[in-house]
Amino acid sequence: MEISAALVKQLRDKTxxxxxxxxxxxxEAGGDIEAAIDVLRKRGIAKAEKRTGxxxxxxxxxxxxxxGGECGAMVEVNCETDFVARNEDFRAFAKELVAAAIERKxxxxxxxxxxxxxxxxSVNDAVVALIATIGENIIVRRCALYSVDGNxxxxxxxxxxxxxxxxxxxxxxxxxxxxxxxxxxxxRNVALQIAAQSPGYIRPEEIPAEELDRERAIYRDxxxxxxxxxxxxIIEGKLRKHYAEVCLLNQEFIKDRExxxxxxxxxxxxxxxxxxxxxxxxxxxxxxSTE
Numbered sequence: 691m692e693i694s695a696a697l698v699k700q701l702r703d704k705t706x707x708x709x710x711x712x713x714x715x716x717x718e719a720g721g722d723i724e725a726a727i728d729v730l731r732k733r734g735i736a737k738a739e740k741r742t743g744x745x746x747x748x749x750x751x752x753x754x755x756x757x758g759g760e761c762g763a764m765v766e767v768n769c770e771t772d773f774v775a776r777n778e779d780f781r782a783f784a785k786e787l788v789a790a791a792i793e794r795k796x797x798x799x800x801x802x803x804x805x806x807x808x809x810x811x812s813v814n815d816a817v818v819a820l821i822a823t824i825g826e827n828i829i830v831r832r833c834a835l836y837s838v839d840g841n842x843x844x845x846x847x848x849x850x851x852x853x854x855x856x857x858x859x860x861x862x863x864x865x866x867x868x869x870x871x872x873x874x875x876x877x878r879n880v881a882l883q884i885a886a887q888s889p890g891y892i893r894p895e896e897i898p899a900e901e902l903d904r905e906r907a908i909y910r911d912x913x914x915x916x917x918x919x920x921x922x923x924i925i926e927g928k929l930r931k932h933y934a935e936v937c938l939l940n941q942e943f944i945k946d947r948e949x950x951x952x953x954x955x956x957x958x959x960x961x962x963x964x965x966x967x968x969x970x971x972x973x974x975x976x977x978x979s980t981e
Contacts, residue, residue, distance in 0.1 A: 751855030
């Protein structure tokens with residue numbers, strides 16, 4: 691089959707592999723991008739990547755937290771150009787939107803788009819009015835909302851020119867822990883970790899069985915020439931490396947590479963005389979594909 695240059699570029703953007711390697715992998719995979727990624731990985735040409743790419747979108751991520759940290763909301767709003775992403779009207783709209791999301795507890799994108807905003811009957815109507823003012827297409831793309839359950843806090847972190855945002859829910863056992871500098875610092879450091887390292891899960895137990903089966907199949911193909919009695923051990927070792935890439939608690943802590951995030955939180959919890967548990971997190975990067 692004929693492999694288009696656009697398809698080759700898409701695979702290259704996802705994997706970082708060379709153009710010829712991407713073209714050959716796509717031919718072998720019959721033009722299937724996901725199968726071609728596996729072909730490249732089996733050959734050791736591409737690392738494991740989350741199934742996300744870049745969409746043709748600009749915009750920003752905005753977040754807000756209630757004063758006591760009991761609730762937090764985050765939204766991604768897209769536009770066509772970075773010029774508009776820096777426009778004051780556009781930025782004011784995103785700020786007003788996320789404030790309304792937390793006030794009305796809009797937990798999903800349909801509820802968010804349907805709620806009234808700024809004198810308009812709905813967010814959708816407000817978007818139409820803003821498009822007329824700015825002259826570019828605007829999309830309210832996605833949102834996240836967390837509320838504290840028991841003792842703990844919700845925190846937000848916006849990074850990289852408002853292009854990456856993190857919303858995080860953290861629990862502890864004692865109410866007085868939430869107001870301490872040590873707890874706040876630990877939560878902020880975890881949010882930084884998520885922004886920088888983009889984990890897909892909190893812990894290995896959350897990884898879907900089909901994803902693990904796919905990883906094992908790729909690793910088995912990579913080590914097929916090894917002695918049979920060591921293959922399973924090698925595969926499990928590779929899986930542990932995979933956990934260290936995609937699971938927050940298994941990652942190296944970015945501020946001290948001698949620690950994992952689990953060990954870092956354990957140290958902070960001991961200092962505070964309490965426990966620290968990561969309950970939920972959401973990470974948005976402007977324009978990323980979620981398909």
